[in-house]
Amino acid sequence: MSENMTDEKLLELAVKMLDYSYSPYSHYPVGAALLAEDGRVFTGCNVENAAFGNTLCAERTALCKAVSEGARKFTAIAIASRGSAPFPCGACRQSLYEFAPDLRVMVTWDGHVRKTTLRQLLPEGFGPDSL
Numbered sequence: 865m866s867e868n869m870t871d872e873k874l875l876e877l878a879v880k881m882l883d884y885s886y887s888p889y890s891h892y893p894v895g896a897a898l899l900a901e902d903g904r905v906f907t908g909c910n911v912e913n914a915a916f917g918n919t920l921c922a923e924r925t926a927l928c929k930a931v932s933e934g935a936r937k938f939t940a941i942a943i944a945s946r947g948s949a950p951f952p953c954g955a956c957r958q959s960l961y962e963f964a965p966d967l968r969v970m971v972t973w974d975g976h977v978r979k980t981t982l983r984q985l986l987p988e989g990f991g992p993d994s995l
C-alpha cells in the first residue's frame with residue numbers, strides 16, 4: 865500500500881496542510897504528513913495558543929492523530945512551511961523517535977526540499993529500548 869505514496873505526494877499533502885495552520889502568533893505555518901507502515905497518511909498542522917506553552921506542532925498533531933487511530937509504525941514524514949526549512953523541533957524529534965527511530969524526514973519550503981533521517985536529526989536518541 866505504501867508503495868503508492870511517493871515522496872512527492874507526501875510533500876504535497878504537507879504543503880496542503882499549510883492552509884489549516886492556526887499560527888496567529890508566530891505567523892509560521894507548518895503542515896505535516898506522516899506515512900504509516902500500513903500505507904495510511906496522517907496529516908497535521910501547527911495549532912498555536914494564546915498560552916504559548918499549549919501550542920502543538922504539526923508533527924505531533926499528526927503523530928497523535930495516527931496513534932489514536934491505531935497506527936504505531938511509520939516510515940516517513942513530510943513537513944512544509946514557508947520562509948525557512950521546517951526541520952522538526954527537539955520535542956517532535958523525541959516524540960517521533962518513540963515510534964519510528966528509522967523514520968525518513970523530508971522538509972519543504974518555498975520550493976526547496978531536503979531529505980534526511982530521524983537518526984541524523986536525533987543521534988543517540990532515547991527510546992523504548994533505552995529503558
Ligand SMILES: [Zn+2]
Binds near residue numbers: 954
Ligand atoms: Zn515540534
